[in-house]
Amino acid sequence: MAENKVIDINMHFLPTDLFTNEEVLHGFLYSAPIAFGMKAYIDKTPDGAKDQLILEYPEGKQILNYVEGDYTLETKLQAMDENGVDIALLRMPVWQEWLSLDTCKIVNDQASEMCKRSNGRLYANAVVPPWGRAEDVAELERCIDELGMVGVQLACCYGDRFLDDDMFKPYLKVLNEKKIPAVIHHTPGQNAYANFDEYTVLRRELGRIHAQAAAVGREIYSGMFDEFPNLKFIHTMFGGNWFGLQNILAPHKSTKKKEAMNRLATNVDHEAYDRYLTNNLFFDMTHPMSWGKDQLECAAKVCGADHLLLGSSFPVFYEWMARSVESINAMDVPQEDKDLMLGGNAAKLFNL
Numbered sequence: 001m002a003e004n005k006v007i008d009i010n011m012h013f014l015p016t017d018l019f020t021n022e023e024v025l026h027g028f029l030y031s032a033p034i035a036f037g038m039k040a041y042i043d044k045t046p047d048g049a050k051d052q053l054i055l056e057y058p059e060g061k062q063i064l065n066y067v068e069g070d071y072t073l074e075t076k077l078q079a080m081d082e083n084g085v086d087i088a089l090l091r092m093p094v095w096q097e098w099l100s101l102d103t104c105k106i107v108n109d110q111a112s113e114m115c116k117r118s119n120g121r122l123y124a125n126a127v128v129p130p131w132g133r134a135e136d137v138a139e140l141e142r143c144i145d146e147l148g149m150v151g152v153q154l155a156c157c158y159g160d161r162f163l164d165d166d167m168f169k170p171y172l173k174v175l176n177e178k179k180i181p182a183v184i185h186h187t188p189g190q191n192a193y194a195n196f197d198e199y200t201v202l203r204r205e206l207g208r209i210h211a212q213a214a215a216v217g218r219e220i221y222s223g224m225f226d227e228f229p230n231l232k233f234i235h236t237m238f239g240g241n242w243f244g245l246q247n248i249l250a251p252h253k254s255t256k257k258k259e260a261m262n263r264l265a266t267n268v269d270h271e272a273y274d275r276y277l278t279n280n281l282f283f284d285m286t287h288p289m290s291w292g293k294d295q296l297e298c299a300a301k302v303c304g305a306d307h308l309l310l311g312s313s314f315p316v317f318y319e320w321m322a323r324s325v326e327s328i329n330a331m332d333v334p335q336e337d338k339d340l341m342l343g344g345n346a347a348k349l350f351n352l
Contacts, residue, residue, distance in 0.1 A: 005086035006325055007343035007352070009183065010236065010284050010311025013090035013124065014071040015110045019051050027103030028053065028095060033159070055094075055188065063188040063203060064094055070315040073114050077121060079314055084325050086343070089150065089183075089350065090114070090124040093313070097155035097187050101129050105139060112147040123352065125153040125183055130163075132170025144180065150350040151181040156215035156235065163215065163233075164222035176228035181349050183284065184235045186212050213240025216281060217249055221268050225280040232349055234282040234309060238291070242283060243299035277303075282349065284311035285341065287320035289327040296331050305337035309345050 015024050019042070032040040032055060039056040045067060055064035069075070080088060090111050092099075099107065104127045111124040126143035129136050143149040152175060154163065161167060163184070175182055186208035216239040225231060235242075250273055252264045268276075285308050288296055299308060310328060312321035328341050346352065 004339065005343045005347065005352075006084055007310065007346040008080070008085045008088040008312050008314070008321070008324070009234065009309045009346050009350075010286060011076060011088035011090055011122075011314050012071065012093040012316065013107075013111050013114070014066055014093070015107055016072060016114075017110075018053065018066070018071075019068045024103070024106055025053075027100065027106065031095070031098040031100060031103065033098065036159075057188060061198075061200075061203060063207075066093070067315075073117055073122075075315065077118065079318065079321055080121065083322050085312075085321065086121070087346075087352065088122055088314075089346070090122055091153045091183055091185060092127050093316070094155075094185060094188055096127045096153055096185065097158055099127065099129070101135060101139060104128055108139070108143050108147060108149070112143075112149070115148070123148075123150045123350070125149060125151040127153060128171075130154055130158065130168050130171045132168075132172075132174060136171065137174050140174065140180075144178070150352065151183060153183045153185055155187050156184050156212050157187055162218045164218045164224050169227075172224070172228050172231065176230045179230045179232075181232040181234065184212075184215065184233050186236045209237050209240045211240070212237045213242065213245060216240060216242055217245075219281070220249075220273060220276050221266060223268055223272070225276045226272070229279065231280055232282065233280060234284050234349065236284040236286045236311065236313075238285060238299055238303075238308075239281065239283045242281075243295070243302040246277070246302050277307075282307045282309060282345070284309055285324075285328075286311050287313050287317070287324060289320065289323035293327070293330060293332075296327065297333060300331065300333050300337060300341070305333060305340045306345060308341045309349070310342055 018024050029040045032038045037058050039059045041054055042051055043054055045052050051068045053066040054062055057063045092107060107127050115122045115124050126140055126149045128140045212235050216235055251266050251268060251270045283303060310324060312324045314321040328338055
């Protein structure tokens with residue numbers, strides 16, 4: 001059992017031959033929606049020492065960088081050992097929004113092989129196109145039943161379509177019936193980017209937060225969890241700072257006097273709102289040190305320590321993993337709450 005282990009649910013995985021296998025590289029490069037303003041290409045790191053896969057959105061402004069050599073098993077295990085992480089769950093960083101089924105199979109096979117070589121330190125989430133076609137479901141079943149994967153991953157939106165869209169229902173129906181948890185990763189190129197794409201920090205942080213907050217809100221107010229009550233969604237970036245939005249975005253009801261009209265009328269009442277947040281929605285703390293101690297404690301108070309899971313996004317920054325565990329341990333909350341956030345919740349949700 002893994003209840004008392006430190007579990008990082010957000011460790012990035014890429015095929016180890018991404019930069020040397022033309023089939024794999026092209027599967028990534030040409031899946032990005034170039035016709036819609038994105039640009040994907042290979043270039044050197046600024047010091048010229050390594051290759052990197054770069055995604056620009058809008059063109060000319062970098063939004064994603066994958067650096068050769070950062071994603072090996074040895075790099076992962078060394079960082080885990082140095083920073084007190086017992087177990088990590090692998091996921092594709094962002095690119096799963098676009099990958100074809102054939103490329104997904106390559107990713108899944110390589111992730112499974114890395115997990116086997118990790119001696120129980122690594123588990124993986126399946127990468128599958130979210131359409132619910134027979135071939136997609138077959139790949140999902142292969143990943144869970146044959147490759148031993150513990151969950152599935154989704155993007156919070158695909159282009160301008162969020163997971164409450166009817167097009168995803170066939171796939172969500174399968175996840176609901178099989179009770180497979182889903183990590184919902186942010187996307188780097190969606191939602192009002194023209195408002196802040198000039199500034200690097202806003203583009204690379206606020207953009208992801210904005211997309212996740214929109215995703216969580218749409219999932220709640222669509223009522224989709226009434227149709228799929230077994231879904232367990234774990235959103236990155238604290239669900240787009242959901243701890244700061246939870247009350248203001250809740251259904252409003254006047255108690256002092258009847259209003260002339262309800263300007264915030266919704267199809268979801270407060271009981272349903274609370275039920276979805278209790279049963280269906282969980283939040284990846286996504287490099288906790290970045291948020292600050294006060295914000296972490298606010299998140300635990302508002303969302304509940306039993307709904308927060310440690311995720312470092314390693315290897316985007318080594319520092320994020322290095323300070324994630326210590327940031328949770330520094331919180332002024334009971335030790336049992338720290339234990340839940342550090343690994344207890346992950347062990348339960350992913351049945352580790």
